[in-house]
Every structure is written in structure tokens, then in C-alpha cells.
Amino acid sequence: MNEKLDNFLFHETKIEKAQRKNHKFISDFPDTALIRHDQQMKFNNSFFFKKKSIFINKHNRYADYPLHSHDFFEINYIYSGHCTQVINGQEVNLNKGDLLILDINSKHSIKSLGKHDILINILFQNKEVNLSWLDSLKSNQSVLFNFLLNTSMNKSSKNQYLLFRNNQSLTIQPEIKEILSEYFFPLDFSGTIISSYLDILLTKLLRQYNPEMIKNNKITKDSTLRQVFSEIEKNSKTLTLNNLAESMNYNKNYLSNLIKNETGFTFTELLNKQKILKAHLAVVSTNRSIQDIIGEVGYSNRNYFYKIYFENYDELPSETRKNLKLME
Secondary structure (H helix, E strand, C coil): CHHHHHHHHHCCCHHHHHHHHHCCCCCCCCHHHEEEECCEEEECHHHHCCCCCEEEEECCCCCCEEEEEECCEEEEEEEECEEEEEECCEEEEEECCCEEEECCCCCEEECCCCCCCEEEEEEECCCCCCHHHHHHCCCCCCHHHHHHHHHHHCCCCCCCEEEECCCCCCCCHHHHHHHHHHHHCCCCCHHHHHHHHHHHHHHHHHHHCCHHHCCCCHHHHCHHHHHHHHHHHHHCCCCCHHHHHHHCCCCHHHHHHHHHHHHCCCHHHHHHHHHHHHHHHHHHHCCCCHHHHHHHHCCCCHHHHHHHHHHHHCCCHHHHHHHHHHHC
């Protein structure tokens, strides 16, 4: 399978053949996939995630890729060779086996790749893929948890990225190759298998993080915010701002303003996010009734629960379960 995958990835596409001749960028996506503004490109997530929650492609070689951004997470994996990117104005050099996770709205451009340089793009919407995984980590102090959770909630968060360098202790190549093989040569249940391998991949990365990997993440630096997130995670069903402030020896108004200023969201919004995470996990992984789930996560108003759930997933719980059955 690896030989088949190698042949597929190193084979020159039509765009690559054209770019090799003139070294000028040719877009591999239709205009409907792009939003152009002030000579910059932003990818339209509705194009990539119409029918699936993960989109994977090989980056075309032989031409510089212009500055662009997107409303979804992107994993860049160097399958072969090397790659130079400029991310939010900072040049980053990547080599074979390195893996980069780009934050939502990060702006980056990619220098021209050579014949032996293979860059893989794995795009995924974090609200669709593995919020149950995030919820199950049970470690709000982990860098990866905070990175994904913070950006999923906070659209105003500073752009950031995670860079994992290839080394002997980071063995993610099997998962990457399985994901690529299932995606490019699909069989029955390939979508489910890809999601499972993505779970394993991200969890392996979680083992390997170090504080140098993440940029501008206030939550990882601020012990008060870490405690806030810890309490929200552990006690989301019954937690109130009053008892949180009391347990932390803070004035309620001061703590409320601190949370809002540092995260961009109110205490109630963060609490709702955690409750909905738990509700979503129960919806997708159990057969319990929606009414029981509503009570379990701490909602007394069913209509309010449905409103918050829809805001996060663009569908109702019953639709979530229906869509899961269609994917089986």
C-alpha cells in the first residue's frame, strides 16, 4: 500500500506539469471555493465540507502559493523533502516528517516545492470532528486541548500554530499513511476509519508537545484562567459564577470581566460550550434520550438547550444522530 501511495503522491498532476513549465501559480480550486479581498484569498469552508468533515489533498509543486487564510483547522504534513512557509509574517522551515497545525484565520503562504517535496494538507472543522475527543481528554491544561478549544470558542483569539518536529519519539507516520490511503483509495467505512486515525494522531501529538510549540496562548500562561477552565470542565452541570468566584477568592464582577477580556466570551458562554460538548458526546456515543441528556448536562430549559446546540453544530441533536446513521 505504501508503494501505491508513493506512486500516487509523486505522480505529477496537470497543474503541476503546467507550473513546472512556467513556475506561475495555478489555483486548483474553483472560484466558488475562494473569497478574495484586498488581494488576499480566504477559503470558503462550505466548499470543502459539503459532504464530509475532513478534506485532504496534495499541495501542488513548482510554484509559490499566495497568501491565504481559512475558517477551519489545517494540518500540514511533510511526506517527503522540505517546505518553507510564511505564517503570520514568520518564516517557518519544515522537513520530512514534520507536522504543522494551523489555527483558524492564520494567514500563510508557501514557497515553491521541488520535485521531491510532498506536502499534504488535511483540513478539518473542529466542531464537526472530535469534539467528543476534546471532551474525553480530561486535561484542560494540555496545550493541544487549550489550542483547539480556545480557538473553537474565541474567534478573536490571536493567530497561532503548533509545530511538531520529526524525531524518533514521534511515531505518527503509520497513522498519516493510513489516513491518506483510506482517503485517496476509499473503501467501505473509510470515513469512519479516517476519523478514528485522526483521533489517534492528535492524541499521539498531545504526548509530544512542549511549551515552545504554541504561540500567544494566554490560557496556558495564566493560572487563573487555567483554574477557570478546570472548574468549568469538572463542574459544568452545577457551576455558577458566584460559587466559582467564591472558591477562587475573587470578586464576582472582577472575575467576570477577566474571563471576558482574556477569552472574548462570558462565563455563561464558556459554561454553555462545556455543557454542549458533553451533550454532543452523549448524543453521538449513547442511545440515551435527548431529554435525559439535557438533564444530565445541566439544562432545565429544553428550548434553550436546542438553541445553544444548534448554534454550535448547525443542526439539532436528532439530526446529528440521523447523519451518523447515514455515514455507517
